[in-house]
Amino acid sequence: MTTSHQDPFFKRLTEQNENYRYKLPSRQDAGKFIQNLINFLFPISQDCQNCPSKDLAMKYADLRNDLDYMLKPLLPQIEKDKDEILDEIFGGIPDIYEMLLADAKSITDNDPASVSLEEVISVYPGFMAIATYRFAHLFAQCGIPLLPRMLTEFAHSQTGIDIHPNAVIGSSFFIDHGTGVVIGETTHIGNNVKLYQGVTLGATHVSKSLASRKRHPTIEDNVVVYANATILGGETVIGHDSIIGGNAWLVRSVPPFSQVYHQSKIEIRPQSASIT
Secondary structure (H helix, E strand, C coil): CCHHHHHHHHHHHHHHHCCCCCCCCCHHHHHHHHHHHHHHHCCCCHHHCCCCHHHHHHHHHHHHHHHHHHHHHHHHHCCCCHHHHHHHHHHHHHHHHHHHHHHHHHHHHHCCCCCCHHHHHHHCHHHHHHHHHHHHHHHHHCCCCCHHHHHHHHHHHHHCCEECCCCEECCCCEECCCCCCEECCCCEECCCCEECCCCEEECCCCCHHHCCCCCCCEECCCCEECCCCEEECCCCEECCCCEECCCCEECCCECCCCEECCCCCCCCCCCCCCCC
16 A cells, blocks of 8 residues: 555544444453353363362452453443442352353253263353353343443354343253354243254344344243244244244244144155166
């Protein structure tokens, strides 16, 4: 690029950069923070050994300082006092910890391939995505802009599971395998729900004018949704204790105890005679 081209381009960059409302923490900092937070709660791997309670208090303080640092560039867009937000978030950690233990137990109890709780916590992508979502959801409830989405997108990049932080998800949640799972912003999921890989809980319309409306489905308690099923629409309710089979496509509600299956036609053609 020649000097004559540089000057107008740099001017354009400067003008555009001044229009941004948010100054964000880095993706690396966001990812490192959520991973450190999960390791703090579940020090299972070799590089996050358990430690005495006094050291836990020090790690807890470090996590609070790290979040304090990440919130600073967002403060002009946050109505609450920073210390109030930090108190809300760290005050919510014990409840999230108990929810995550229930999530991990649900995965362990329902996956025949699972050999232990430790395996689920340290290896399973579904657990990592759920753990990240639960903290991101708390951040969103506290009124923090953009950072919640940065956290869930970090988990998305690591696991292939896309959960919007504003979705509402009950206890004992189980995602098996997980690759390609998408859970939209206004989705409501009850307790003891199981999803398999490729499930989409999405919207039937993508118009920006519908952003404030419920666009994604409600999945009631004890529902199982098998691989590659697609359930769309804010008025769509999957009644409790239902089973949604693989590859099903639903845009309307089904009552409790339903069984919904996709029927595909398989044709096997006779092998043609070999040419000699």
